[in-house]
Amino acid sequence: MNRRQFLLRSSASAIALAFSSRSMAAMPAAHTMPTASAPVPLMAADAIPAGSPLAPLSRLANRSKRIGEFRATLEAAVHEVTLVPGINTTVWAYQGAVPGPLIEVMEGDQVEIRFINRLPQASTIHWHGLPVPPAEDGNPWDLVPPGGERVYRFTLPEGSAGTYWYHPHPHGDTPEQVYRGLAGVFIVRARHDPLAGFAEQHLVISDLRLDREGRIPGNTAEDWMNGREGQYVLVNGQREPCITLAGRQRLRLWNACSARYLRLSLGGMPFWLVGTDGGLLEAPQRMSELLLAPGERAEWVVDGAPGQVVLTALAYDRQKMGEVADERDWPLARVEFVPGPRPELPSRLRSLEALSGVAARQRVEFSETMSMENGQHEMAFLVNGKAFDMNRIDLVGKVGRVEEWELVNDSHMDHPFHLHGTQFQVISRSEEGKDVAEPFLAWRDTVNLAPQQTVRVRLRQAFSGLRMFHCHILEHEGQGMMGVLEVKP
Ligand code: C2O
Numbered sequence: 001m002n003r004r005q006f007l008l009r010s011s012a013s014a015i016a017l018a019f020s021s022r023s024m025a026a027m028p029a030a031h032t033m034p035t036a037s038a039p040v041p042l043m044a045a046d047a048i049p050a051g052s053p054l055a056p057l058s059r060l061a062n063r064s065k066r067i068g069e070f071r072a073t074l075e076a077a078v079h080e081v082t083l084v085p086g087i088n089t090t091v092w093a094y095q096g097a098v099p100g101p102l103i104e105v106m107e108g109d110q111v112e113i114r115f116i117n118r119l120p121q122a123s124t125i126h127w128h129g130l131p132v133p134p135a136e137d138g139n140p141w142d143l144v145p146p147g148g149e150r151v152y153r154f155t156l157p158e159g160s161a162g163t164y165w166y167h168p169h170p171h172g173d174t175p176e177q178v179y180r181g182l183a184g185v186f187i188v189r190a191r192h193d194p195l196a197g198f199a200e201q202h203l204v205i206s207d208l209r210l211d212r213e214g215r216i217p218g219n220t221a222e223d224w225m226n227g228r229e230g231q232y233v234l235v236n237g238q239r240e241p242c243i244t245l246a247g248r249q250r251l252r253l254w255n256a257c258s259a260r261y262l263r264l265s266l267g268g269m270p271f272w273l274v275g276t277d278g279g280l281l282e283a284p285q286r287m288s289e290l291l292l293a294p295g296e297r298a299e300w301v302v303d304g305a306p307g308q309v310v311l312t313a314l315a316y317d318r319q320k321m322g323e324v325a326d327e328r329d330w331p332l333a334r335v336e337f338v339p340g341p342r343p344e345l346p347s348r349l350r351s352l353e354a355l356s357g358v359a360a361r362q363r364v365e366f367s368e369t370m371s372m373e374n375g376q377h378e379m380a381f382l383v384n385g386k387a388f389d390m391n392r393i394d395l396v397g398k399v400g401r402v403e404e405w406e407l408v409n410d411s412h413m414d415h416p417f418h419l420h421g422t423q424f425q426v427i428s429r430s431e432e433g434k435d436v437a438e439p440f441l442a443w444r445d446t447v448n449l450a451p452q453q454t455v456r457v458r459l460r461q462a463f464s465g466l467r468m469f470h471c472h473i474l475e476h477e478g479q480g481m482m483g484v485l486e487v488k489p
C-alpha cells in the first residue's frame with residue numbers, strides 16, 4: 001500500500017464515522033448532513049435478465065392541437081415495476097416509467113407542462129441544460145409539495161436544438177429522488193436538421209442498486225463520499241440490451257447516472273461525435289472512445305460492417321476515496337450491425353459563434369475538506385470554500401455579458417461541473433499544469449474536472465434571476481457542492 005492509498009483508506013474510516021447516526025444528531029442545524037444507511041446484501045448482478053432487444057423510450061404525448069405548442073402533464077408517483085422476474089421493485093417515476101418519458105419538441109415551441117407531485121416528498125422539475133427562465137427551471141426554492149402541482153411554461157428559442165434531460169432539484173432530496181427513478185430525457189429538434197435523414201436511436205444510461213429483496217436501498221456513507229453506483233447499469237431501463245443498427249445511424253446518449261463515469265467505447269470501433277449537450281458541432285469528430293461524466297450527453301453517428309460489438313463503459317479511475325473495488329470494463333449493450341441505408345454525413349453540420357469579448361471573469365473552485373467538529377470527523381464538499389446556502393448569492397453575473405469562468409478542482413477526486421440556464425464553450429483544459437486549448441467548439445452545460453485540473457469556459461446568460469451551479473455527482477450536490485449565481489438584468 002503506498003502512502004496515498006493509506007491516507008485514503010484511513011480517511012475512509014474516519015468519514016464513515018462522520019456519517020454514523022450519533023454524529024448526525026450532533027450536527028449543527030445549518031449543515032444539511034445526510035443520514036447514511038448501513039450497506040446491505042445485494043441482489044445478484046445477473047438477476048435482471050439481459051439480452052432483450054432495446055426498447056424505445058416511452059413518450060410524453062402532446063395534448064395540444066396547435067402547431068408550435070407542446071402541452072402535457074407529468075406526474076411523479078410511487079410505482080411498482082418488475083425488474084427481476086417474480087419480484088416487485090418500488091420506484092419513484094414520472095408517468096410510471098424508468099427512465100421517464102421522452103419529451104420531444106421543436107425549436108420555437110411554447111412548452112406547457114403541468115407537474116403533479118404524488119411523491120411523499122416535495123420536488124421540482126429541473127430542465128437540465130435548457131435555456132428556460134429561472135422561475136420555470138425547478139430551482140430548490142420553488143418546491144412543489146407532496147400532493148401539489150404547478151405548471152412549467154417556457155418557449156425554446158431558435159438555436160436550442162439539442163439533447164437535454166429533466167430531473168428533480170429539491171435541496172437535499174435530489175440524490176434520493178433520482179436514484180429511486182426520477183429522470184427523463186428531452187430532445188429539442190431543429191427545423192433544418194442536417195442529420196434529419198438519419199435513423200435515430202436513444203440510449204439513456206442509468207444506474208441502479210437493488211438489495212436482495214429487490215428494494216432500492218438508501219445511500220451508505222461510502223455513497224455520500226464517492227457518489228452512488230449500483231450493481232446494475234441500465235440502458236433505457238434494460239440490462240445489456242441488444243441494439244440493432246441498420247446502416248448508418250444517429251445515436252443520442254445520456255449519462256443519467258448519479259455518479260458513474262462512462263468512458264464509452266464501441267469495442268474500439270471508430271464513430272463520429274456530431275453533437276454535445278447543447279446540440280450539433282460544426283463538424284463531425286472521428287473518435288473511438290468518449291468520456292461522458294454524470295449529466296453529460298452526446299450525439300454520435302455510427303456505421304459498422306455487419307457483425308457484433310459491445311458498447312462498453314471502459315474502466316475509468318475517478319480517484320474515489322477509500323477502499324473501493326477496482327474499476328473494470330462494464331458491458332452496456334450488444335450492438336449488432338446489419339445492412340441498411342447509409343445517408344451521407346455532411347462535413348459541415350452548422351456554424352457556431354465562438355464567444356469572444358470577455359467582459360467579466362468568475363472563478364469556481366471545488367474542494368473537499370475533512371474537519372473535526374464537536375469531536376466528530378466531518379466531510380464537506382465545498383464551492384469556493386463554502387457549502388451551499390439557499391440564502392446566499394455566491395456569484396453575480398449580468399444578462400447578455402460574455403463571461404469567462406475558471407473552474408478549478410482543488411481536490412483529489414473527479415467532479416463534473418454543471419451550470420443552469422445556458423450552455424458554455426470550453427476554451428481550455430489544463431493538463432499537467434499547462435492549459436491546452438479545446439480542439440473544437442461545442443455547446444455544453446456539464447464538463448468534467450479531473451483532480452487538480454483547471455477548465456476555462458465562456459458563457460452568456462439570457463435571463464435575469466437565480467441559477468445554480470454544482471457538481472453533478474448528485475451526492476456531492478446534495479451535500480452542498482453547489483452555489484448560486486445571480487444574473488442581474
Ligand atoms: Cu442536472 Cu442542477 O442539474
Ligand code: CU
Nearest residue numbers: 127128129420
Ligand atoms: Cu441542470
Ligand code: CU
Nearest residue numbers: 415471473476
Ligand atoms: Cu463531486
